[in-house]
Amino acid sequence: MSARRLLGWDAAIIVVALLAVALSSVLVDGFGTTRNAGYLVLDLLPIALLALPMTFVVITGEIDLSVASTLGLTSAVLGALWDAGLPIETIMPLCVLLGALLGAVNGLFVTVFTLPSLAVTIGTMALFRGLAFVVLGDSAVADYPASFTGWVTGSSGGVPNVLLPLALLAIAFTVVLHATPVGRAVYAAGAGQEAARFSGVRVDRLKFWLYVTSGAVAGLAGVLWTLRYSSARADNGAGLELAVVAAVLLGGVSIFGGKGAMPGVLAGVLLLGTLQSALRLSDVTNEALTIVTGGLLVVSVLLPNLLRAATRRRAGPASARPGAPTTTP
């Protein structure tokens, strides 16, 4: 992450997100309470979790639309296994493993069969969601041990319990992306596959493991989702993939790959969550919130382009066209 990037979109989105939090605390009744902060964290948890590996995937120039369905299938399997009498301590790691396996299916199609990830994950999105319904039908499995559900929804000393694993994962993903060879390989693969290959990056292997990671995190999100609502359902998390992609793009990650940073994405998630929470507390309907989500997404990508165009116009017509010979007057 270069200094220039930090001063650009990422800094802007972080400032906007913090401003949104500050303004909401002052202007919206009940927003600044610990109680609401706890809800905010719980509401943001699945989006924030899924956004972490999604950032990696999108920076490499791919996409994973199957994450919400992976969440749903793990939730359904968790319910079925719990119904079958397995202890929850055994089921939870199994679910994360299942998520990783589902991710491996995506990775296999994308890297070994070299199919476009958009099409592959639209396919597995339907496939995994369908399997979730095959496993559980439209019934729900409830009654998990109170110690587990209580831990997920509870807090200690005013700090929500789930914040700990979320923060640990966020730090781990940020460090890997911005301070390790893996992170550099991710950017290299996104900036240009061939160039990355020639400089020794094993692009396919990298992408495969990113999909496995994405699946594993979605599996974990499935476990937490189930415990939070004490309900395993096949339609858990339906439609969440779009919110996750929206948050990642809002955070400044380019859909073309090669660009983006984790702090921006986390700020994007926070901004999305804050606005939704604040508007909901101000009695704006859930439905009107979808306009905000959509509008934010378009504006966030549109704005930098328009700013760039405006700067270019001010710089003079000669530089307005890329590739045009620049003549300095």
Next chain:
Amino acid sequence: MTTTQEPLSPNDSWWSSITRARELGIVVGLVALVAVTASANPRFLSAQSLRDVLLGASILTVLAVGQTVVVITRNIDLSVGSVLGLSAFAVGSLVRDHPGTPVAAALLAGAGIGVACGLLNAVLVRYGGVPALVVTLGTLYAYRGLVHTWAGGGQITADELPRGFLAFADGGVLGVPWLVVVALVVTTAATVLLRDFRLGRELYAMGSSPRAAQLAGIRTGRNTLIAFAASGALAGLGGVLHAVRFGTVDAAAGTGFELTVVAAAVVGGVAVFGGSGTAWGAALGALLLTTIGSALPVLEIDQFWQQTIVGALILVAIGLDRLVALRAARALRKGGSRVR
């Protein structure tokens, strides 16, 4: 190639063009599915059940054809489900408040709303320089939010709608329901436009290589506007058909439909990364998906398998597509003058 090329006999040409068409697989699959289902339960071929399949497939077809036009240019339109909802609710309110509205006017109004939505998408893509995936993901939310804000929790029920409007679902010409006629007209028009007209060829060129198309002097900006406007218009038209067929419209009409539409196009052989596919292939894809949906209960297979099958079909379809492309590339490398 300067090697001697055998002249193609006309017979050879149409036969090989049929056997080589990507769409052949879908036709075979569809015929097999219908045969198996009908042999399990002949009532599957009853007039009522065929009618249900065709009516369902008609609406999906209209949207899938629109999607095809956009996807061929290497774009995507994810907002179609929301445009369908917006148009269905708007036109539903229109005919409820003005019972005298002719059906043709209602269809036009729906298409008009769709064009407006499509043009907004196109302007953001074209002048904003934002990728279509992002723009239409955003407008998917925005248009849906618009319907929800407008409709609230309310809904338009069949008994509020004039009988003349709803009769459009039952009526038809020569026993073919109007909805099917609309779908056939849309599919035929788009197929001919894409195959035989300059605009159509330009859309394929843009999808195959956007940069080359621009250098070749193709007006890519104008064509992008046209493609999104077409997809929007057809989604809007689909909204009116939805209102006609179901009679009840609420703010959630068409939620999540965009993925079924993309699935129909992909299963129908339209490549997600542009440059290839046909409108009638997408229509076949829509017919196949709808037929699967109604064949499952007849075959006593749990309805819950439907989405699983759709997902598997998409993966098979794009896999086969890749296989064909690889074989073609290999044949070209071997120096064969014709790709078989």
